[in-house]
Amino acid sequence: MGLxxxxxxxxxxxxxxxxGLHDKRRxxxxxxxxxxxxxxxxxxxxxxxDIRGSVASMVFQDPMTALNxxxxxxxxxxxxxxAHQPEISRGHATERAVELLSLVNLPEPRTxxxxxxxxxxxxxxxxxxxxxxxANDPKLIIADEPTTALDVTxxxxxxxxLKRAKEETGAGVLLITHDLGVVAEMCDEVAVMYAGRIVExxxxxxxxxxxxxxxxxxxxxSRPLMSERKxxxxxxxxxxxxxxxxxxxxxxxxxxxxxxxxAGCDSIEPPLTGATGxxxxxxxxxxxGDGAAWTLPPEPGNEDMQ
Numbered sequence: 001m002g003l004x005x006x007x008x009x010x011x012x013x014x015x016x017x018x019x020g021l022h023d024k025r026r027x028x029x030x031x032x033x034x035x036x037x038x039x040x041x042x043x044x045x046x047x048x049x050d051i052r053g054s055v056a057s058m059v060f061q062d063p064m065t066a067l068n069x070x071x072x073x074x075x076x077x078x079x080x081x082x083a084h085q086p087e088i089s090r091g092h093a094t095e096r097a098v099e100l101l102s103l104v105n106l107p108e109p110r111t112x113x114x115x116x117x118x119x120x121x122x123x124x125x126x127x128x129x130x131x132x133x134x135a136n137d138p139k140l141i142i143a144d145e146p147t148t149a150l151d152v153t154x155x156x157x158x159x160x161x162l163k164r165a166k167e168e169t170g171a172g173v174l175l176i177t178h179d180l181g182v183v184a185e186m187c188d189e190v191a192v193m194y195a196g197r198i199v200e201x202x203x204x205x206x207x208x209x210x211x212x213x214x215x216x217x218x219x220x221x222s223r224p225l226m227s228e229r230k231x232x233x234x235x236x237x238x239x240x241x242x243x244x245x246x247x248x249x250x251x252x253x254x255x256x257x258x259x260x261x262x263a264g265c266d267s268i269e270p271p272l273t274g275a276t277g278x279x280x281x282x283x284x285x286x287x288x289g290d291g292a293a294w295t296l297p298p299e300p301g302n303e304d305m306q
Contacts, residue, residue, distance in 0.1 A: 196243025
């Protein structure tokens with residue numbers, strides 16, 4: 001499952017909240033977070049600690065700050081393994097660590113155990129994070145923008161490693177990103193988030209073929225394409241609203257070219273509706289049951305387009 005949206009839309013807060021890692025000054029006012037039938041919001045700190053790294057694990061955005069700078073990779077991997085499998089000896093934990101580093105394609109995995117995080121490149125550190133995330137065969141892996149600040153070649157390598165890790169463990173993956181190209185390559189389903197709300201969900205191919213929300217269409221227009229030559233990239237007008245913004249109606253309406261007072265865009269929050277796994281939260285979108293597709297009115301100045 002891919003989770004996409006602009007910076008500040010609430011993607012990382014969502015991920016951190018799943019594992020109870022969010023700022024404790026923030027209070028969850030309603031709802032639930034369910035994993036394997038358990039509501040994680042009702043668990044104690046000790047119960048959450050038992051789940052983190054075993055049932056659910058996380059690949060953080062910046063591995064340099066997530067890894068301990070004064071401990072070797074071997075000690076850190078051993079610690080993750082033995083924290084949830086205390087019956088394993090240090091020797092067996094070390095062999096498991098070597099196996100994990102080999103799985104994520106780190107060269108000379110046994111040698112890497114004696115190295116410190118600062119001795120590795122950014123891409124290598126991110127592979128170590130993936131190795132730690134899958135060390136105890138979790139059911140869920142949350143990857144929070146795992147390719148940020150990496151060059152394109154290294155991004156591709158890290159994504160391949162993540163895909164292989166998913167196949168090896170059979171875990172579900174929540175991939176948080178702002179890169180629609182990554183979503184197209186990696187994901188089966190995608191949810192689009194704006195200002196703390198999901199505005200569209202669909203199977204990936206369906207979303208790219210038939211985006212039903214004006215925000216989704218705007219995100220797609222703003223990405224660079226090798227097949228097109230443009231003097232400048234299209235941009236979404238206005239400033240992105242934060243998840244804590246107090247906005248009446250649809251949260252996107254201040255920036256939406258289709259915003260219409262008579263439709264309730266600025267007064268009524270639209271619910272997620274639709275069918276065949278494609279849900280959209282927009283007053284202006286119309287579901288065509290016969291064609292199994294969403295349609296939007298033409299934007300002002302683009303009356304020939306839908």
